[in-house]
Amino acid sequence: MVQAWYMDDSTEDQRKPHHLQPEQPVSLEQLKAVGVHSFSLDADRYESDPELAKIRQENNYTWMDIITIHKDTLPNYEEKLKIFYEEHLHLDDEIRYILEGSGYFDVRDKEDRWIRIFMQKGDMITLPAGIYHRFTLDENNYVKAMRLFVGDPVWTPYNRPADNFEAREKYVQFLTQTV
Numbered sequence: 001m002v003q004a005w006y007m008d009d010s011t012e013d014q015r016k017p018h019h020l021q022p023e024q025p026v027s028l029e030q031l032k033a034v035g036v037h038s039f040s041l042d043a044d045r046y047e048s049d050p051e052l053a054k055i056r057q058e059n060n061y062t063w064m065d066i067i068t069i070h071k072d073t074l075p076n077y078e079e080k081l082k083i084f085y086e087e088h089l090h091l092d093d094e095i096r097y098i099l100e101g102s103g104y105f106d107v108r109d110k111e112d113r114w115i116r117i118f119m120q121k122g123d124m125i126t127l128p129a130g131i132y133h134r135f136t137l138d139e140n141n142y143v144k145a146m147r148l149f150v151g152d153p154v155w156t157p158y159n160r161p162a163d164n165f166e167a168r169e170k171y172v173q174f175l176t177q178t179v
């Protein structure tokens with residue numbers, strides 16, 4: 001299961017965990033309240049996993065590819081990492097499934113505080129359209145992840161502020177309805 005916690009606001013290396021002192025964990029329920037859902041799967045079986053097939057079918061995740069983020073494999077590695085760590089939103093859900101390695105997805109809570117979500121092998125996450133978020137590698141500097149999408153993928157990030165999109169307005173409306 002994914003682990004999550006509230007972040008400190010130190011500007012030190014983004015790849016460090018950035019726990020508060022004392023630590024302040026965030027539960028899966030708290031993640032659901034901001035529209036973030038997570039699953040645990042057997043990443044060793046991803047090529048023939050009926051559980052993964054079911055999730056894809058039920059959610060209409062027709063499209064997928066695999067991205068490997070490592071300095072030797074990802075073209076424009078430094079530049080891409082910078083883009084991933086800019087606070088942004090998308091007009092569609094962002095769905096990621098970690099096959100190897102690990103990394104952090106940070107999402108904003110209702111009070112605009114950063115929640116850090118540690119994702120490692122077997123963890124899948126869905127970030128709703130309109131949520132402000134960012135991604136960084138951790139100190140292991142390596143992740144291999146499946147990217148899933150409903151239909152043809154659109155990866156366009158809209159950096160904050162991006163409050164006038166319908167996807168954002170809908171998401172803000174959703175937040176008012178959860179505890």
Ligand code: KMT
Binds near residue numbers: 094103134135143145
């Ligand atoms: C994204 O959109 O932030 C990415 O695809 C990078 C992370 S995938 C583990």
Ligand code: NI
Binds near residue numbers: 088089094133
């Ligand atoms: Ni994103």
